[in-house]
Amino acid sequence: MNIEVAYIGNKGSHTFAGNGPAYNANEAAIGSGTFAYQCTPNKDPITGLPTGTFDCKQGFGGSIPTNERRRFFLNGVPAFTYPDCSVSQGKCGLTNVPLADELTCCSSDIGNYFGNDASTHYDALQIKVEKRFSQGLQFLGHYTYSHAFNYDSSYFSVDPRFAYGPDDFNRKHVFVVSTVYELPVGKGKKFMGDAGRITNLLVGGWQISNTSNWSGGLPFTPSLGHCNEVSDAGPCRPDLLPGKSISTGLHRDSSGNLTWFTPVTSLDLALPEIKLSPTDISGQNDRCPLARPTAGPVALPACGHIGNALRNSLRGPHAFFSDMSVSKNFAITEKYRAQFRFDAYNVFNHPVLGFSSTQGNTCVDCSGAGVINSIEADASPNAPNGMRQLQFGLRFTF
Helix, strand or coil: CEEEEEEEEEEEEEECCCCCCCECCCCCCCCCEEEEEEEEEEECCCCCCEEEEEEEEEEEEECCCHHHHCHHHHHHCCCEEEEEEECCCCECCCCCCCHHHEEEECCCCCCCECCCCEEEEEEEEEEEEEEEEECCEEEEEEEEEEEEEEECCCCCCCCHHHHEEECCCCCCEEEEEEEEEECCECCCCCECCCCCHHHHHHHCCEEEEEEEEEECCCEECCECCCHHHCCCCCCCCCEECCCCCCCCCCEECCCCCEECCCCCCCCCCCCCCEEEECCCCCCCCCCCCCCCCEECCEECCCCCCCCCCCCCCEECCCEEEEEEEEEEEEECCCCCEEEEEEEEECCCCCCCECCCCCCCCCECCCCCCCECCCECCCCCCCCCCCCCEEEEEEEEEC
16 A cells, blocks of 8 residues: 655746636726715606605715726826717717717726736645555545635736635545455455356456545635625625634525525615605715624625625535446456446435535525525536436447
8 A cells, every 4th residue: 555645836827817818907996985865856757857856765975986996097087088989879980079978098897808917826735545456456545635826806906915815616625535346256256266157257257446525615705785885896795703703504494495604684774765855865874984783793894895704715515426336347258358337426416515606695694695506516417526327338349
């Protein structure tokens, strides 16, 4: 038996931000503001004239206009304009476009930037245990404990610190075992070694093989349901209270749903909508100065701030896959041989539950969030971790 222990480190430069290849190079930065009433005049549905009342809803208004928080907009002083392009009409090649309607650079997203200016980092401890084929048994086991970090494309162009975290597809723990065992029965074997030809055709030449994989869960980022109350741009994440953490694990809620975490009560600060306000109360009842509501381990961030919960700081359910094969070899003559085999993919029909950065509602204060609704996205039939599949085969060689 051989045992190998190794360390692998890798530093990647000039890589994709996120899963690539492009990202938004002119994303608006988060900024301060107010969460107050914003009113619009009500109009008569027939005449279209103002009725004298106002429809007032609370909304976030930035202290600095969104476009002026884009790095290529030069803080609201555009580098240049396109005199023949109209913003309102969404087209170019026009004449006599009003100055206020001319397209300016760069007041909108630049979402097709192929920067290749991010980086990746990987560290792994690897342990390999191997038993070469002897006495009918072969064994190979691998264990990997790894950390893979990269940058997400969201908010990368504004502040890469908020985009850094575990890779979406990194499982910290991966344990894989492969075995091959020839049953010691039949001619020349430990048991029934003197079996005749007919007897050996029945009991000899049997082989069992198995490959099993146990892996940790995929990462995901906790989000909030009311980020529009604290900002109009940037990532949507909660604040974690000091010494607190979001608890995850499989359980069933009162409705019988399988869940990965239990959402907390809503962190909503908004006052009710006033559909028929007699006066315009825009700017009143600002909720930003109020103390931040808390529930369980999380709180609503302050206005104009990104929550301190890190990207991909939580992990989803673990994965378990196991495939098995049973084969029977027939030595018809020295020249002609045959093999019958039975393969069972996902032999235990164990589901790989889907909850990660790409599957599941990760909102920590939304009703119904945390529910596991499906298996992993690639866990469909014909995929390695799909539902159990049985396959029979017969091979003839000469």
